Amino acid sequence: MTSSREGVSKYIEVEDDETLAIGYYDDDDDFDTFTDGNLDCSCEDGGGFSDPLSGEVKPRILLMGLRRSGKSSIQKVVFHKMSPNETLFLESTNKICREDVSNSSFVSFQIWDFPGQIDFFDPTFDYEMIFRGTGALIFVIDSQDDYVEALSRLHLTVTRAYKVNPEINFEVFIHKVDGLSDDAKIEKQRDIHKRANDDLADAGLEKIHLSLYLTSIYDHSIFEAFSKVVQKLIPQLPTLENLLNIFISNSGIEKAFLFDVVSKIYIATDSSPVDMQTYELCCDMIDVVIDISCIYGLTEEEAGQPYDKESMAIIHLNNTTVMYLKEVTKFLALVCFLREESFERKGLIDYNFHCFKNAIQEVFDVRVKVQKNRKLLSQRRWSKQAPMESSAASTERRPIGGITCQSTIFKST
Numbered sequence: 418m419t420s421s422r423e424g425v426s427k428y429i430e431v432e433d434d435e436t437l438a439i440g441y442y443d444d445d446d447d448f449d450t451f452t453d454g455n456l457d458c459s460c461e462d463g464g465g466f467s468d469p470l471s472g473e474v475k476p477r478i479l480l481m482g483l484r485r486s487g488k489s490s491i492q493k494v495v496f497h498k499m500s501p502n503e504t505l506f507l508e509s510t511n512k513i514c515r516e517d518v519s520n521s522s523f524v525s526f527q528i529w530d531f532p533g534q535i536d537f538f539d540p541t542f543d544y545e546m547i548f549r550g551t552g553a554l555i556f557v558i559d560s561q562d563d564y565v566e567a568l569s570r571l572h573l574t575v576t577r578a579y580k581v582n583p584e585i586n587f588e589v590f591i592h593k594v595d596g597l598s599d600d601a602k603i604e605k606q607r608d609i610h611k612r613a614n615d616d617l618a619d620a621g622l623e624k625i626h627l628s629l630y631l632t633s634i635y636d637h638s639i640f641e642a643f644s645k646v647v648q649k650l651i652p653q654l655p656t657l658e659n660l661l662n663i664f665i666s667n668s669g670i671e672k673a674f675l676f677d678v679v680s681k682i683y684i685a686t687d688s689s690p691v692d693m694q695t696y697e698l699c700c701d702m703i704d705v706v707i708d709i710s711c712i713y714g715l716t717e718e719e720a721g722q723p724y725d726k727e728s729m730a731i732i733h734l735n736n737t738t739v740m741y742l743k744e745v746t747k748f749l750a751l752v753c754f755l756r757e758e759s760f761e762r763k764g765l766i767d768y769n770f771h772c773f774k775n776a777i778q779e780v781f782d783v784r785v786k787v788q789k790n791r792k793l794l795s796q797r798r799w800s801k802q803a804p805m806e807s808s809a810a811s812t813e814r815r816p817i818g819g820i821t822c823q824s825t826i827f828k829s830t
């Protein structure tokens with residue numbers, strides 16, 4: 418399964434304080450510039466879940482850390498399906514690279530991969546401009562290396578970013594933990610957590626919250642960590658969680674995940690705890706569905722979409738658990754875990770799923786409306802044609818939590 422943009426990665430080169438050369442590296446590695454500066458690169462989506470809002474401001478995720486800590490590898494493995502072994506041949510990044518990830522409307526953001534050493538004192542580096550529009554800052558620490566320098570860099574980066582934008586989520590990936598024993602992992606995490614927080618406390622910045630994750634590109638931990646980072650940037654998350662809770666409790670399902678199929682990031686799950694094994698099984702199931710579909714599901718005339726409206730799969734595990742995957746949108750899948758006896762009421766589950774899908778559509782529609790109004794508002798602000806306070810559009814904004822889903826879900830008995 419590939420995004421429709423595979424092979425063409427969009428990048429941005431920071432040239433000076435104000436000027437950004439916007440363009441992309443194509444397969445022959447030439448940097449081509451968009452003359453009109455049009456950055457809209459969301460995927461076309463016939464399923465009705467595309468984002469028709471060109472010019473929408475997407476949350477920005479920054480990947481920072483020392484040289485060779487693994488930033489580019491993370492981006493390539495999670496978003497470009499690069500196999501972990503291939504990352505051995507990645508060259509060092511020497512300029513800021515930007516990529517738009519627009520798999521579905523809920524998973525839509527920009528990733529900025531920074532070269533190892535950013536000099537905050539370099540006058541040509543406008544870090545204020547960069548941090549101002551940032552949703553999450555991922556700082557990657559190589560756990561197989563001495564991390565004293567990384568910690569001081571983390572401190573400098575976090576304090577600078579916080580001063581510019583206190584809303585940023587600070588995420589620390591303690592990376593390359595594949596070479597460590599379980600005890601060593603816990604010990605490293607504890608030590609890094611303590612030292613980083615002590616440094617912040619010394620600077621009087623104990624209110625800054627750092628979230629720590631143990632990650633490796635050689636297992637699913639990097640996908641799980643990225644899922645959590647992305648989830649924090651989805652304003653509709655509580656609504657999605659709520660919908661999943663209602664769906665599973667009325668259908669006899671034990672656990673359900675809403676997955677972005679392309680990246681295998683789960684954008685929401687019900688409120689019961691997630692264990693790594695369950696998450697890994699879901700990822701494997703998605704791979705199986707896509708692989709089987711690629712091999713047996715595509716006719717020669719088809720342009721090659723292995724995931725579509727018809728996509729669904731049922732896997733019976735040997736512990737009386739059933740895994741059930743259903744297509745929600747062109748880019749989203751619902752993966753559920755349930756007992757065999759609950760699966761006997763498949764009709765009820767399918768009906769409830771239908772209601773769930775409609776509810777997701779409603780959430781999406783509200784989001785589109787909010788974004789449209791925001792765009793309208795900013796256009797008006799720029800053209801100074803209408804005062805901001807009296808804009809009718811602003812009255813249209815309503816909190817996403819206020820959605821009432823009208824679909825009736827039937828209760829499993």
Ligand SMILES: Nc1nc2c(ncn2[C@@H]2O[C@H](COP(=O)(O)OP(=O)(O)OP(=O)(O)O)[C@@H](O)[C@H]2O)c(=O)[nH]1
Nearest residue numbers: 485486487488489490504505509510533593633634
């Ligand atoms: N063992 C292990 N190696 C990793 C992991 N992630 C990345 N690497 C390796 O780390 C090396 C550096 O990775 P890069 O992704 O180029 O690092 P970077 O941070 O982008 O480096 P710069 O571009 O120089 O800033 C590569 O050889 C990767 O194969 C991991 O999870 N485990």
